[in-house]
Amino acid sequence: MSLTNASAEDAARAAKLSSRKLATLPTSARNDALDAVHDALAAARDDILTANAKDLELAQKSAKDGQLNPSIVKRLDLSRPGKFEDMLQGIKDVRNLEDPVGRVDLRTGLDDGLTLQRQTCPIGVLLIIFEARPEVIANIASLAIKSANAAILKGGKESTESFKAISTVISKALDKTDVPNDSVQMIATRDVVDALLGLSQYVDLVIPRGSNDLVSHCQRKAHMPVLGHADGLCHLYIHPDADKDMSVKVAVDSKTDYPAACNAVETLLVHEDALKTILPAVASGLIAKGVTLKCDQQSKASLSTELSKDEATKLEDATDADFNTEFLDLVLAIKTVSATPSDPIAAVDAAIDHINTHGSHHTDAVLTSSKEVADRFCNGVDSACKFWNASTRFCDGMRFGFGTEVGISTNKVHARGPVGLEGLMIHEYRLVGNGQTAAMYGSGGKQYKHKKLPL
Amino acid sequence: MSLTNASAEDAARAAKLSSRKLATLPTSARNDALDAVHDALAAARDDILTANAKDLELAQKSAKDGQLNPSIVKRLDLSRPGKFEDMLQGIKDVRNLEDPVGRVDLRTGLDDGLTLQRQTCPIGVLLIIFEARPEVIANIASLAIKSANAAILKGGKESTESFKAISTVISKALDKTDVPNDSVQMIATRDVVDALLGLSQYVDLVIPRGSNDLVSHCQRKAHMPVLGHADGLCHLYIHPDADKDMSVKVAVDSKTDYPAACNAVETLLVHEDALKTILPAVASGLIAKGVTLKCDQQSKASLSTELSKDEATKLEDATDADFNTEFLDLVLAIKTVSATPSDPIAAVDAAIDHINTHGSHHTDAVLTSSKEVADRFCNGVDSACKFWNASTRFCDGMRFGFGTEVGISTNKVHARGPVGLEGLMIHEYRLVGNGQTAAMYGSGGKQYKHKKLPL
Numbered sequence: 001m002s003l004t005n006a007s008a009e010d011a012a013r014a015a016k017l018s019s020r021k022l023a024t025l026p027t028s029a030r031n032d033a034l035d036a037v038h039d040a041l042a043a044a045r046d047d048i049l050t051a052n053a054k055d056l057e058l059a060q061k062s063a064k065d066g067q068l069n070p071s072i073v074k075r076l077d078l079s080r081p082g083k084f085e086d087m088l089q090g091i092k093d094v095r096n097l098e099d100p101v102g103r104v105d106l107r108t109g110l111d112d113g114l115t116l117q118r119q120t121c122p123i124g125v126l127l128i129i130f131e132a133r134p135e136v137i138a139n140i141a142s143l144a145i146k147s148a149n150a151a152i153l154k155g156g157k158e159s160t161e162s163f164k165a166i167s168t169v170i171s172k173a174l175d176k177t178d179v180p181n182d183s184v185q186m187i188a189t190r191d192v193v194d195a196l197l198g199l200s201q202y203v204d205l206v207i208p209r210g211s212n213d214l215v216s217h218c219q220r221k222a223h224m225p226v227l228g229h230a231d232g233l234c235h236l237y238i239h240p241d242a243d244k245d246m247s248v249k250v251a252v253d254s255k256t257d258y259p260a261a262c263n264a265v266e267t268l269l270v271h272e273d274a275l276k277t278i279l280p281a282v283a284s285g286l287i288a289k290g291v292t293l294k295c296d297q298q299s300k301a302s303l304s305t306e307l308s309k310d311e312a313t314k315l316e317d318a319t320d321a322d323f324n325t326e327f328l329d330l331v332l333a334i335k336t337v338s339a340t341p342s343d344p345i346a347a348v349d350a351a352i353d354h355i356n357t358h359g360s361h362h363t364d365a366v367l368t369s370s371k372e373v374a375d376r377f378c379n380g381v382d383s384a385c386k387f388w389n390a391s392t393r394f395c396d397g398m399r400f401g402f403g404t405e406v407g408i409s410t411n412k413v414h415a416r417g418p419v420g421l422e423g424l425m426i427h428e429y430r431l432v433g434n435g436q437t438a439a440m441y442g443s444g445g446k447q448y449k450h451k452k453l454p455l
Numbered sequence: 456m457s458l459t460n461a462s463a464e465d466a467a468r469a470a471k472l473s474s475r476k477l478a479t480l481p482t483s484a485r486n487d488a489l490d491a492v493h494d495a496l497a498a499a500r501d502d503i504l505t506a507n508a509k510d511l512e513l514a515q516k517s518a519k520d521g522q523l524n525p526s527i528v529k530r531l532d533l534s535r536p537g538k539f540e541d542m543l544q545g546i547k548d549v550r551n552l553e554d555p556v557g558r559v560d561l562r563t564g565l566d567d568g569l570t571l572q573r574q575t576c577p578i579g580v581l582l583i584i585f586e587a588r589p590e591v592i593a594n595i596a597s598l599a600i601k602s603a604n605a606a607i608l609k610g611g612k613e614s615t616e617s618f619k620a621i622s623t624v625i626s627k628a629l630d631k632t633d634v635p636n637d638s639v640q641m642i643a644t645r646d647v648v649d650a651l652l653g654l655s656q657y658v659d660l661v662i663p664r665g666s667n668d669l670v671s672h673c674q675r676k677a678h679m680p681v682l683g684h685a686d687g688l689c690h691l692y693i694h695p696d697a698d699k700d701m702s703v704k705v706a707v708d709s710k711t712d713y714p715a716a717c718n719a720v721e722t723l724l725v726h727e728d729a730l731k732t733i734l735p736a737v738a739s740g741l742i743a744k745g746v747t748l749k750c751d752q753q754s755k756a757s758l759s760t761e762l763s764k765d766e767a768t769k770l771e772d773a774t775d776a777d778f779n780t781e782f783l784d785l786v787l788a789i790k791t792v793s794a795t796p797s798d799p800i801a802a803v804d805a806a807i808d809h810i811n812t813h814g815s816h817h818t819d820a821v822l823t824s825s826k827e828v829a830d831r832f833c834n835g836v837d838s839a840c841k842f843w844n845a846s847t848r849f850c851d852g853m854r855f856g857f858g859t860e861v862g863i864s865t866n867k868v869h870a871r872g873p874v875g876l877e878g879l880m881i882h883e884y885r886l887v888g889n890g891q892t893a894a895m896y897g898s899g900g901k902q903y904k905h906k907k908l909p910l
Contacts, residue, residue: 020811024834108856114845116855123867124837204867225680225868246890253892356475378885379479382579390569390888399893400571400884401563401905412578412659413680413869417884429855429872430833433845435701437708438854450856 008195011152011185012202015125018180019150023122025178027099030145033179034095037145040173041138041166042088051165052078052134059158068158075133076158087135090404094142097403100421101148109451111441114433120425122148124204127196128406129218131210132156137166141184143406147424150183152203154193156210200224209407212326227419229410231360232262233326234392237337237351237377238282239368240273246389247278247367248285253391254365256289260328262408263363263395267323267333269351270299275336280306283334287314291330294318298336323358348373352380359383361410363395384410384417463650466607466640467657470580473635474605478577480633482554485600488632489550492600495628496593496621497543506620507533507589514613523613530588531613542590545859549597552858555876556603564906566896569888575880577603579659582651583861584673586665587611592621596639598861602879605638607658609648611665655679664862667781682874684865686815687717688781689847692792692806692832693737694823695728701844702733702822703740708846709820711744715783717863718818718850722778722788724806725754730791735761738789742769746785749773753791778813803828807835814838816865818850839865839872 022030041048059076062068078084106118126149130136137155144151155163167186174181187193196203200223207227208218215230236254238247254265270279275298283293283303294316295303304312322333337354339347348366355364365387366377378386385395395418397405402420409415415423440446477485496503514531517523533539561573581604585591592610599606610618622641629636642648651658655678662682663673670685691709693702709720725734730753738748738758749771750758759767777788792809794802803821810819820842821832833841840850850873852860857875864870870878895901 020807020835020837023837024831110849110854110856114849118872225866227868243890249890249892253894257893352475374887376479380475382475382478383883385884385886387886388888389890390886391892393893394565394569394886394888394891395884396893399565399896399903401565401903411680412881413682415868416881417573426867426871428838429840429850431840431842431845431849432829433843433849435698435704435844436849437704437846438712438848438851439708441854448854448856 008187008192009199009202011187011192012125012196012199014182015150015152015185016202018182019122019124021180022145022148022150022183023101025148027101029178030099030148031095033145033174033177034091034142036173036177037138037141037170038088038091038095040169041091044165044169045084048162048165048169049079049084051161052076054161055134055159072132072158076162078134078162083135087138090135090139091142094139094146094404094421097146097421100146100425103425104455105427107453107455109449109453110431111436111446111449114431114436115453117430117432118427119430121428123424123426125150125152125202126424127152127154127193127203127206129154129193129206129208129210129214130156132158134159134162134166137163137186138170139404140406141170143404143421143424144184145179147421149424151185152196153184153186154188154190155186160188194221197221198223207407225411225414227409227411227415227423228407229262229360229362231326231410232264232362232408233267233324233358233360234263234265234362235267235269235351235355235359235364236265236392237269237348237355237364237366238271238274238278239348239366239370239373240271240277241369241373242274242278242367243369244278244281248281250365250367250389250391251282252285252289253393255286255291255332256330257391257393259330261393263392264328265332265365265392266326267335267358269335269337269354271347271351272298272336272338275299275302276306279303279334283307284311286332287311289330291332292316293332293334294322295334296336299334323354326360345373345376348376349380352377356380356382361412362408363387363392365390365392384408463642463647464654464657466642466647467580467651467654469637470605470607470640471657473637474577474579476635477600477603477605477638478556480603482556484633485554485603486550488600488629488634489546489597491628491632492593492596492625493543493546493550495624496546499620499624500539503617503620503624504534504539506616507531509616510589510614527587527613531617533589533617538590542593545590545594546597549594549601549859549876552601552876555601555880558880559910560882562908562910564904564908565886566891566901566904569886569891570908572885572887573882574885576883578879578881580605580607580657581879582607582609582648582658582661584609584648584661584663584665584669585611587613589614589617589621592618592641593625594859595861596625598859598876598879599639600634602876604879606640607651608639608641609643609645610641615643649676652677652679662862680866680869682864682866682870682878683862684717684815684817686781686865687719687817687863688722688779688813688815689718689720689817690722690724690806690810690814690819691720691847692724692803692810692819692821693726693729693733694803694821694825694828695726695732696824696828697729697733697822698824699733699736703736705820705822705844705846706737707740707744708848710741710746710787711785712846712848714785716848718847719783720787720820720847721781722790722809722813724790724792724809726802726806727753727791727793730754730757731761734758734789738762739766741787742766744785746787747771748787748789749777750789751791754789778809781815800828800831803831804835807832811835811837816867817863818842818847820845820847839863
């Protein structure tokens with residue numbers, strides 16, 4: 001790894017070359033490199049914390065001048081208890097995951113002595129753009145090495161000194177291993193990112209982890225696929241047969257556990273038959289946590305009579321735009337959905353239509369005691385993640401048991417939902433024969449056997 | 456299905472709506488629709504052949520005037536013996552494939568009573584642009600219905616009357632089934648295609664099956680992913696330990712079985728130690744089939760002394776551009792690769808570097824009797840398909856045993872290589888709980904179990 005001042009094209013070409021070398025290394029060579037990186041970072045703790053202190057000092061100054069959000073300052077600080085150890089442990093955790101490369105998922109005997117095999121292989125070169133937290137660089141470098149992908153990294157500018165220190169240590173550590181040094185490169189400036197987005201012959205996939213603006217920018221500019229999501233407009237739908245206490249718990253958690261997260265709920269859809277039975281308790285629970293409710297006419301009229309006067313001050317009128325808004329704050333839009341008299345579960349369809357039209361295809365949840373309703377909801381909603389009686393906040397690579405996460409994808413092709421190591425793999429086909437020709441098969445010739453073989 | 460005159464936006468919106476309905480239909484409903492389509496086409500044979508005869512008459516006239524390739528006229532003719540039956544059988548074959556929807560490939564107990572499941576689901580709306588052959592419309596419509604994807608189809612203009620007749624029959628047949636009529640729509644003009652390429656909110660994936668120009672056009676214009684390949688610049692590398700007879704057979708088949716195919720070989724790479732031992736026989740075999748050889752200096756000098764005078768007239772000097780050219784004809788570029796004395800298999804690396812630099816990441820093959828050489832080749836080459844001792848022509852969905860093929864993808868993400876039904880699937884995550892919240896877990900709270908469950 002190096003903090004490169006090379007041109008975008010030089011960096012990208014070097015990454016591509018490294019990626020092919022990396023793809024041929026056995027599991028042990030990649031794991032050894034991760035051990036080396038771990039040990040080198042542990043040994044260089046003091047130097048890294050000294051560099052981090054410089055970033056911190058600058059950031060504190062900027063925060064005092066009102067130019068930087070104080071929460072960023074806190075996230076920058078690698079000297080907080082446990083932070084450095086967590087970073088080191090993260091490298092060990094990734095190292096100890098099963099090797100995702102070369103997993104065979106299809107074997108077919110096309111004929112005797114002609115065997116087709118499909119197996120996983122790395123994507124090639126990843127361009128990963130991430131936020132300020134300095135420990136993320138170690139995590140992403142580990143993921144890249146483990147998955148045998150070359151990576152070009154661009155971190156937030158507030159962590160510049162920390163990144164320099166960490167990348168220097170990683171670079172020296174890699175020099176003593178079989179993993180090519182250029183497998184992980186760090187770039188310092190945003191203009192290099194823009195140049196890289198045009199180099200589809202070298203960069204195979206872009207993973208922007210950050211603001212909607214950053215993701216949208218990459219989606220517009222990139223000549224290669226972009227993995228990620230610009231918006232996280234998640235919904236929770238309450239069916240009349242839902243458990244009331246459960247509805248309160250799940251709605252409050254989905255909205256307030258971490259309101260700025262992409263998997264926080266932004267619109268609550270309520271069946272009209274639940275307006276009096278379930279919604280008041282849900283609204284009280286949300287208001288108690290400081291949530292402002294932007295209600296459609298029907299839900300507002302109903303809640304106004306059910307809530308206390310104090311609580312009712314937290315009710316606002318929803319505009320059309322509110323149902324297309326990712327608030328990322330303690331604000332929730334509420335909309336009533338109605339059933340036609342003839343079909344008791346048609347209201348699910350109305351909720352589904354709203355979600356498919358206004359949502360961002362990220363995570364949507366249903367609260368109901370009926371499996372039929374839940375299935376209809378999950379089959380109808382066009383999203384990466386569909387949850388039944390659980391908080392939208394569970395949409396997360398760590399919580400899903402993927403060990404780690406490079407992002408959450410709302411793309412329809414390739415990786416979808418939380419993306420772990422497996423999402424950094426693609427597949428390839430290998431065919432082994434003994435001189436067979438296509439002309440040998442077909443009308444008048446041999447027939448294909450297409451025998452399914454054990455993996 | 457309808458031959459729509461709707462605006463691109465109306466057609467795309469209708470397709471999107473249908474796709475959500477289609478996604479909720481059980482296997483039986485989609486299979487019933489395929490049966491209905493099959494039976495209706497069988498019953499309407501005469502009407503369809505009458506319409507086809509009109510296309511044929513026009514095409515024969517154009518061919519006579521020199522405005523249309525006679526091979527296209529032949530491919531248009533649905534009345535050729537067996538052609539109509541093959542079309543009908545193709546629908547039955549697709550109908551009888553295993554349902555690709557809803558296959559569970561991951562189940563994890565995040566905690567007791569909190570179960571995560573990953574399962575396949577359709578992509579949504581496909582825009583498929585294909586060549587003139589009229590029977591392809593029935594094949595693609597079947598694939599779409601079987602895979603629960605809505606499809607908007609655009610066929611070659613030479614088949615207009617046949618398409619009209621076939622789509623009318625399919626449309627009437629679908630009306631009596633649960634599959635929405637708008638699930639398969641046919642568009643008549645190219646300008647509608649261009650408009651659809653901009654509607655990423657409705658169209659999820661574009662599959663252009665046709666000329667390099669068509670694919671490149673879609674790749675440039677589309678706001679959504681494009682599945683396919685513009686080029687098929689495939690390589691064959693001969694190592695000195697390769698079997699001579701096998702080399703001749705495989706090289707001749709790879710080049711001449713169907714030179715216009717994307718999986719035909721375009722560049723032959725030869726180890727310098729094989730120039731005298733293997734290449735002459737290979738060159739003779741190719742020349743006997745009418746292939747012109749564009750050789751680098753070293754191979755030409757060698758072949759000139761080994762071949763007969765007559766044969767040597769088929770040797771030409773290769774230019775740099777020849778090694779970047781998809782000839783799609785009886786022309787083959789030949790290049791010598793050299794080993795450094797210190798490493799007997801370094802020549803494989805030189806071949807790999809050439810392929811990764813000049814190839815199109817489609818299909819590349821190695822001829823060698825050494826597993827070590829073959830593995831090094833397959834690990835190092837950055838292509839969808841890597842073949843050892845077999846013809847590049849085997850890269851094909853039917854030959855791979857996928858039942859059918861919508862195209863061959865050189866994309867690095869999503870489907871890669873020959874794409875069958877499985878490539879028309881993506882996955883989704885479903886989580887079932889009983890009211891769990893994210894706040895219940897983590898420091899001080901419950902721990903995730905991440906128990907691997909049987910599928």
